[in-house]
Amino acid sequence: MAELTELSLADARDGLRQRAFSAVELAEAHLAAMEKARHLNAFITETPEKALGQAHASDARRAQGDAGALEGLPIAIKDLFCTKNILTTAGSHILDGFKPPYESTVTAKLWQAGAVCLGKVNLDEFAMGSSNMTSYWGPVVNPWSRPGENRQLVPGGSSGGSAAAVAARLALAAIGTDTGGSIRQPAGFCGIVGVKPTYGRCSRWGIVAFASSLDQAGPMTRSVRDAALMLSVMSGHDPQDSTSAPLAVPDFEAALTGDVRGLRIGIPREYRVPDMPAEIDLLWQRGIDWLKAAGAEPVEISLKMTKYALPTYYIIAPAEASANLARYDGVRFGLRVPGATLDEMYEKTRAEGFGAEVKRRVLIGTYVLSAGYYDAYYLKAQRIRTLIARDFDEAFERVDAILTPTAPSAAFAIGEKMDDPLAMYLNDVFTVPVNLAGLPGISVPAGLSEEGLPLGLQVIGRAFDEATMLRIAGVLETAAAFTARPAPAGKGD
Amino acid sequence: MSDLLIEGRTGKWEIVLGLEVHAQVISKAKLFSGAAADFGAEPNAQVSPVDAGFPGMLPVLNRHCVEQAVKTGLGLEAEINLVSVFDRKNYFYADLPQGYQISQFGRPIVGKGKIRLDMPDGSTRLVGITRLHLEQDAGKSLHDQHPSLSYIDLNRSGVALMEIVSEPDMRSGEEAGAYLKKLRSILRYLETCDGNMEEGSMRCDVNVSVRRPGADLGTRCEIKNVNSIRFVMQAIEFEARRQVDLLEEGGTIRQETRLFDSGRGVTRTMRSKEEAHDYRYFPDPDLLPLVLDRGFVEALAAGLPELPDAKKARFIADYKLSPYDAGVLVAEKTVAAFFEAVARGRDAKFAANWVTGDLFGALNKRGLGIEASPVSAAMLGALVDLIADNTISGKIAKDVFAEMVETGRSPGAIVEAKGLRQVTDTGAIEAAIDAVLAAQAEKVAEYRSGKDKLFGFFVGQVMKATAGKANPGLLNDLLRQKLAG
Numbered sequence: 001m002a003e004l005t006e007l008s009l010a011d012a013r014d015g016l017r018q019r020a021f022s023a024v025e026l027a028e029a030h031l032a033a034m035e036k037a038r039h040l041n042a043f044i045t046e047t048p049e050k051a052l053g054q055a056h057a058s059d060a061r062r063a064q065g066d067a068g069a070l071e072g073l074p075i076a077i078k079d080l081f082c083t084k085n086i087l088t089t090a091g092s093h094i095l096d097g098f099k100p101p102y103e104s105t106v107t108a109k110l111w112q113a114g115a116v117c118l119g120k121v122n123l124d125e126f127a128m129g130s131s132n133m134t135s136y137w138g139p140v141v142n143p144w145s146r147p148g149e150n151r152q153l154v155p156g157g158s159s160g161g162s163a164a165a166v167a168a169r170l171a172l173a174a175i176g177t178d179t180g181g182s183i184r185q186p187a188g189f190c191g192i193v194g195v196k197p198t199y200g201r202c203s204r205w206g207i208v209a210f211a212s213s214l215d216q217a218g219p220m221t222r223s224v225r226d227a228a229l230m231l232s233v234m235s236g237h238d239p240q241d242s243t244s245a246p247l248a249v250p251d252f253e254a255a256l257t258g259d260v261r262g263l264r265i266g267i268p269r270e271y272r273v274p275d276m277p278a279e280i281d282l283l284w285q286r287g288i289d290w291l292k293a294a295g296a297e298p299v300e301i302s303l304k305m306t307k308y309a310l311p312t313y314y315i316i317a318p319a320e321a322s323a324n325l326a327r328y329d330g331v332r333f334g335l336r337v338p339g340a341t342l343d344e345m346y347e348k349t350r351a352e353g354f355g356a357e358v359k360r361r362v363l364i365g366t367y368v369l370s371a372g373y374y375d376a377y378y379l380k381a382q383r384i385r386t387l388i389a390r391d392f393d394e395a396f397e398r399v400d401a402i403l404t405p406t407a408p409s410a411a412f413a414i415g416e417k418m419d420d421p422l423a424m425y426l427n428d429v430f431t432v433p434v435n436l437a438g439l440p441g442i443s444v445p446a447g448l449s450e451e452g453l454p455l456g457l458q459v460i461g462r463a464f465d466e467a468t469m470l471r472i473a474g475v476l477e478t479a480a481a482f483t484a485r486p487a488p489a490g491k492g493d
Numbered sequence: 494m495s496d497l498l499i500e501g502r503t504g505k506w507e508i509v510l511g512l513e514v515h516a517q518v519i520s521k522a523k524l525f526s527g528a529a530a531d532f533g534a535e536p537n538a539q540v541s542p543v544d545a546g547f548p549g550m551l552p553v554l555n556r557h558c559v560e561q562a563v564k565t566g567l568g569l570e571a572e573i574n575l576v577s578v579f580d581r582k583n584y585f586y587a588d589l590p591q592g593y594q595i596s597q598f599g600r601p602i603v604g605k606g607k608i609r610l611d612m613p614d615g616s617t618r619l620v621g622i623t624r625l626h627l628e629q630d631a632g633k634s635l636h637d638q639h640p641s642l643s644y645i646d647l648n649r650s651g652v653a654l655m656e657i658v659s660e661p662d663m664r665s666g667e668e669a670g671a672y673l674k675k676l677r678s679i680l681r682y683l684e685t686c687d688g689n690m691e692e693g694s695m696r697c698d699v700n701v702s703v704r705r706p707g708a709d710l711g712t713r714c715e716i717k718n719v720n721s722i723r724f725v726m727q728a729i730e731f732e733a734r735r736q737v738d739l740l741e742e743g744g745t746i747r748q749e750t751r752l753f754d755s756g757r758g759v760t761r762t763m764r765s766k767e768e769a770h771d772y773r774y775f776p777d778p779d780l781l782p783l784v785l786d787r788g789f790v791e792a793l794a795a796g797l798p799e800l801p802d803a804k805k806a807r808f809i810a811d812y813k814l815s816p817y818d819a820g821v822l823v824a825e826k827t828v829a830a831f832f833e834a835v836a837r838g839r840d841a842k843f844a845a846n847w848v849t850g851d852l853f854g855a856l857n858k859r860g861l862g863i864e865a866s867p868v869s870a871a872m873l874g875a876l877v878d879l880i881a882d883n884t885i886s887g888k889i890a891k892d893v894f895a896e897m898v899e900t901g902r903s904p905g906a907i908v909e910a911k912g913l914r915q916v917t918d919t920g921a922i923e924a925a926i927d928a929v930l931a932a933q934a935e936k937v938a939e940y941r942s943g944k945d946k947l948f949g950f951f952v953g954q955v956m957k958a959t960a961g962k963a964n965p966g967l968l969n970d971l972l973r974q975k976l977a978g
Binding site for chain 1: 581775778
């Protein structure tokens, strides 16, 4: 039997159905892999007891003939999802010792479908970052490295632990969250598939909030089919989240027909940004050619507000974050650093509990909402956000989906770009507009850079049309035949 | 209007008042969570993770609270905004778990309305309502439980409030008092707020400024959280006088927030305008704009109860009551219902007198509300009937009523048991008159020689002889005939 950790989620599902192996064996294989790959620092909390307990229960259910869509499949959870009685950190010191008395809607759906929890994976603090460098729990190491070089690379962020765990075969799949690219960019950097669903497709209830109008949960997997399988389980209306859409969830796996004939694919002119490496441009062109060869029709489109997307995002997201993070005050949970007065306790707790990037964004957010600046920053950014969404609306009158690169570069080395937040923010130039418009986006591994690192292509779909987006991604995946993989875990010790 | 002006050393001043009332919505659950919203539970017994601001928790708007706000808006004859927006009002405090309060800033659910004040002289005055919006309450800090720490009770955190803001249309403490009474009356009629200021379910902030009559508005001070109508009136009196004195000494009023010290009857600076928070309001991204269907509003409008103003007009028209009596009777829905039960099929004016006179007197003496009245409306009605059909006199009725209050027995039973039935038998009264006149021959002679005033003396003697039970009308007629000889 092939190594169990090498299976795709769909193949593992089929193997379990055929009783080729048990859920317990599958869980044990992954727990062993996790142990060997601790140097990647992908997990903040490993939950072997929970995993084995769930796997035993899953095997018992299957024996009773009662199996869910993800029955017995071990996955990793970004440590931004609240998990009942399991440490939930958001990658921050300020949530010290916080064990939620509730389970997030998305993780509850996964367990309900039979999935097995391997643990909580690392992330940028409060999901703020594109490198996983801002985690209080230390950086995650990308399982990929440049051939012949031992410099450690970042996995991207903020769902860096999720991406690294899936790429390094520590989990069959993981879930992440995406506020400005936090699923798609690390998926691109780690050579896996990452989906940011339409805003409102998955419930945000129980996810530690970063920027409420942008945050979405999504799957991170090694194939488009696996992503579709996960997404079908994660999606659905939740009365506990007023922004979740009361829409039926299609069978996304069934949407993967491989047939994109006649689909019109928008190629946004404005995404040819200055200084974009030629290899990214080349990859993009290759993607266009693949889709054309499969019978789709590339159409040049204009998303003229693109250049304002990053500045708009860096006003709206911090503004919302500044309010969302006000609850971390040392009063009710997490870290408390005592002070002589209430204000002093706040100051000491928040000074010690938050890292530099979080502080930067809370300050920016507070500033842009302040009296006298609100109109010039926050209100203007909201107006531009509307215009960005209108750009997409107009484009989608002419096309069925949009194809872009996922990020303007491959993974960079740990420590790089840390002194230049603006350069870091540029990582999200292709992903951020999608969040601002609330649209679904997927990153598919499409090739290797000259340095031998994975590069991703992004497909952007119409709102709530993840099915078409996944179908196109499936065709790209087949055409790209991306079989490269990082060196097996454990090699780095 | 001129009697509302206050006299300073240098001339007359006019007080300008606007009120902001926080009215707790009557609702089983909180505004954005399913936790209970009852008063008086053990500390932190009614707190969901949403109310405690736990990570990842999201607000879900309580539909019932929206209905309550719309009903209140309709009761205030206000515009209902079919689209309104919830905003975050950001500030740090230990009893504000989220670090922001969800409120409505730019687009409240209810816009301009009005309220009619019933003044003690029977006149009415119109006061504008600026807006009504929904917001969540904060928790409570307890500073007296520990020498150096504060305790936090989050039971109140997230409870739905309606903030009702008036125009600066009031000119005296009396008007402010009348405003609060009328607002409370409307809220209670609608059953959207119990209006209990002692328990804090209705709280009042008062904006006070003074100006020379006809001049532009002066700088205002806001007096926070005054918790009774009497204190509101006291606070206004003190604050207006303070401002007048300061201005007359050549000083200027600083815009600031002040607290009322009910023990000493004074207001004190809480924070100046410079120290005021920058609340950084912005639309709450966790909540979509609240969009109401016109049909939803129309259905609520159709289901509104008769409100105090309409009831008062009806009492004046149908029962021929004075505006004053009608105003007193409609102030509380339960009193109005009691009165109507007594008045139905009877002399309404007479019924009103009994309710506002003897009944209110007895209730006040015992500190009881109408709900706890020892005399039911049916029993009071029966008493009125006994007077109307001459079974007892009005005077005897007072005694019977006192007995009813004491024992809770029916008036009929009391009259029978005590033999208080009026004597209407002509023969018996005649016999009593004859006996009195025979015994008082001298006085009869004096009367007949022109001393008319003695008539009352004879009435008294006959009443005494009949133990007060002689029908007074009959007695008068017969006595007059006999004396006329």
